[in-house]
Amino acid sequence: MTTILERSAVISGLGVSAIGRRLGRSGLDLAIDAVLDAVADAGLTRSDIDGVATGSGYSPAPGASPVSTMELKEALRLELNWYSAAADSSQMSALISATMAVASGQARHVVVFRAVTEASARQQAPASSSAEASRGEAEGWLQWLAPFNAPSAVNWIGMAAARYFHEFGAAREQLAQVALNGRRNAALTSDAVYREPLTMDEYLSARMISTPLCLFDCDVPVDGAVAMVVSHVDVARDLRLPVHIESIAGPLYGRSTWDQQPDLTRFAGADAAKRLWSRTDLKPKDVDVAQLYDGFSFLSLIWLEDMGFCGRGEGAAFVEGGGRIALGGELPMNTSGGQLSYGRLHGMGLIHEACVQLRGAGGARQVPNDPRVALVTNGGGPVASAVLLVRK
């Protein structure tokens, strides 16, 4: 029997800075707010922290990860036994690394954080994030996309969604439910970026960005920071509200770009799901609340399928009408608004919200009936990762 080492780790503290469009503050300033919030929330002090992990994610876009572990260490004068930041990573890699560091004894209490200043960065240079990242000539994988004026993930995911619509007969009215559900939940979340009501008519008449994806299918750059403390399970009994890591996975199997996948509606989420479920006895039916990555609405649909909540091609029908994924539904999804309405925090906001729900601290947006098992997924294209969190 494989030892599921991630069960040696708990998420012991949660922190978040102000989240907003163009806050006019530095990434480090925001990160410090979130980190100190998380450390205090864990009932710890700065001197207890001996590890730091962050990640810059899939794209080196301006403002996507402006704060290094070194800068945070220097600002807070931390003394670190272990630290890690990986540019070549999934959105969840920092949490995965921190979990392993704690489980292996490299560190006792690791701060995992992600700061973003993408809204402020965008103000200076309004263009697609990928295009900004490589002005001049296109190199690496971007050379196969940018020369054809397909520089943005919305183009690549638009093509995946178009193929999905073609194969499975999905409709925009179904896809819309991911966006509408997020907005309804954000209205109940005081620090969400987009809280004003969104109707089906507004969705259907919104500006098209890259068919079939309209404005409301795309998340939006924000400024903000999220942090959490990952601690060894041995100290869990001393902690206020530990959230246990049941299983976590971030495999890397498939081709590196959207266009070379053998199946153009099937991506790395399926691999992450297979790994995740192989490391636990829990099943999809045991999940009480799901935070499924919605950098684009379409990604949540394929995550529902990849994770086994419904069959292949059934994701659109699963969300139809919105009831099943609503707060009182059979699978409450993206309960603080998701990235579409809470804000683009590159997966970290979703992990944070899963913990809030398991603590029963969701206030007006709290999922009823005392949720015990939460699923979080990040990414969903060529990179994908997932974590199953439980309260004991």
Add this chain to the structure above:
Amino acid sequence: MLPALTPSNSFFWKAGHDGRLKILRCDACGEWLHPPGPVCPACLSRDLTPRPVSGRATIETYTINHQAWSADLLVPYVVAIVSLEECSAVRLTTNVIDCAPEDVHIGDAVRVLFEQHGDVWLPLFVRT
């Protein structure tokens, strides 16, 4: 934005010079590989040669882009993923041109047409 030419990708971006699309192929096992790389992912041979292909392809999926990513970009336009006739596992992201965006459909047959920009020839596609 144009591609930066390197020793490994020049054959592809300059293929339009003689009007023949070229894809890297393994001399040992016949595997087609794209994007080009230094080793055959199937048999690990290093003997790889750019081979001409017909330029006939099928639209696997497409999107009509409405967002002007730069000030001089005319929208809407069609971005498509096409699979090549000889090697359907090889996909190219490209533009389908010379037709109205609403006339483009998944499954359409297309053929390559090169658009020259200095020493780069972009392989674009038209419906046949």
